[in-house]
Amino acid sequence: MRIGVLTGGGDCPGLNAVIRAVVRKGIDDYGHSILGFRDGWRGPLEDLCEELTIESTRGILPRGGTILGSSRTNPFARDGGPQAIRATLERHRLDGLIAIGGEDTLGAAAKLHSELDLPVLGIPKTIDNDLGGTDQTFGFDTAVQIATEAIDRLHTTAESHHRNLVVEVMGRHAGWIALYSGLAGGADVILIPEQPFDIEEVCRLIRRRHERGRYFAIVVAAEGATPVEGSIETVGDGGVDEFGHARLGGIGQLLEREIAGRTGYETRATVLGHVQRGGTPTAFDRVLATRLGVAGIDAASDARWGSMPALRGTRIELVPLGEAVAELRTVPSEDYEAAATFFG
Numbered sequence: 001m002r003i004g005v006l007t008g009g010g011d012c013p014g015l016n017a018v019i020r021a022v023v024r025k026g027i028d029d030y031g032h033s034i035l036g037f038r039d040g041w042r043g044p045l046e047d048l049c050e051e052l053t054i055e056s057t058r059g060i061l062p063r064g065g066t067i068l069g070s071s072r073t074n075p076f077a078r079d080g081g082p083q084a085i086r087a088t089l090e091r092h093r094l095d096g097l098i099a100i101g102g103e104d105t106l107g108a109a110a111k112l113h114s115e116l117d118l119p120v121l122g123i124p125k126t127i128d129n130d131l132g133g134t135d136q137t138f139g140f141d142t143a144v145q146i147a148t149e150a151i152d153r154l155h156t157t158a159e160s161h162h163r164n165l166v167v168e169v170m171g172r173h174a175g176w177i178a179l180y181s182g183l184a185g186g187a188d189v190i191l192i193p194e195q196p197f198d199i200e201e202v203c204r205l206i207r208r209r210h211e212r213g214r215y216f217a218i219v220v221a222a223e224g225a226t227p228v229e230g231s232i233e234t235v236g237d238g239g240v241d242e243f244g245h246a247r248l249g250g251i252g253q254l255l256e257r258e259i260a261g262r263t264g265y266e267t268r269a270t271v272l273g274h275v276q277r278g279g280t281p282t283a284f285d286r287v288l289a290t291r292l293g294v295a296g297i298d299a300a301s302d303a304r305w306g307s308m309p310a311l312r313g314t315r316i317e318l319v320p321l322g323e324a325v326a327e328l329r330t331v332p333s334e335d336y337e338a339a340a341t342f343f344g
C-alpha cells in the first residue's frame, strides 16, 4: 500500500514518535511506502510531500515538534480544498492518509471521510487533552510536567519575596493542564475555562492565606479561564485562525492587575506559553505516541478509514473518528471540586 501521513494544528511532544512508528511498522512489517505531507493540511492541498524512509526517520523518537511541520490550514476554508486533497491522493496513488491532529485537524479528517468518502483516518494529539473518544492524548503529560516544574520554581521565589505569582498555562476550552499542574505543584487557586471565576473569591482565598501567615500565593490560570460575566472587563482581541479560534493569552496580566489592585499585595504574572509545547516528550508520551502510531498503521493496513486509535483505560482501541470531535472532553466539576479542597 501507499499511505500518506500529516501532522496538523499546534505541535505537540510525541508527534515524531508517531511518525517513526508509522514508518517503521509500515515499511518493515507491511512493505508499504509512506509519504509525508508538509505542514498539516497545506501539504495535500499544495502537494508538498516527501517519501519517508526508515533512514530519514531515525533518531526522532525523543525529539519535540514534528519533522513534517504543522499548520492550522483548514481545507474547508479554501475554495476547492477538499477536491484538491482528493486529486493529491490520486496523483500519488495513495491508498489512504493518516492525519495526526487535534479537534480541528481531525474535524477536517472526519468530514473528508464522511462527506467525500476519502480514505482518511486520524490519530489524536493535543497538549490540551480535550479530545473526545480517548481517555488521554499524548503531549499532555509533557505539558503538565513542564508546567509543574515551572510552578515549583515560582513557588520558592514567590515565598522569598512575599509575592503572589500568577501562572498562565495553555488550555483554550479545557483546564486539564491548569488542573493537573496546579494540583501537582500545590497551587493556592486554579482557574479553568469550565468554571467561570469570581475575582472577589480569588482575592478572599489569598487574603485568608495571609491571615494564616502565608504571605505568598500561587494562582494557576488556564489561558481560557474567564471571569463570571460582567464582574471584570476581559482582555483584547488577538485575532482568529482559519478554524475561527481566537488567539488567547492575557488572563495572567488581567489577574495580576486585579489581584494587586484589590488586595494591595504585590502580584506578578508569568506566561508559560509555547514552552509547554516545545522540547522532548516524557517517557509516557513517547510510549503512548508509539502505541498510537502502531495502531494507526495497523488500522490503515486494514483499510479502517474513518476510525481513530484511542487510549481507553490502558488499552488502545479503534473508535469512530467522529467521536473525537463530537464533543470536547472538559474537566468535570467533581474533579475541580476535589482540587478546590487545597485552595487558599
Ligand code: F6P
Binding pocket: 010, 072, 102, 126, 127, 128, 170, 171, 172, 223, 247, 248, 277
Ligand atoms: O491547541 C493546543 C494549543 O496549545 C492551545 O492550548 C493554545 O490555545 C493554542 O494551541 C495556541 O496555538 P498557537 O501556537 O497557534 O497560537
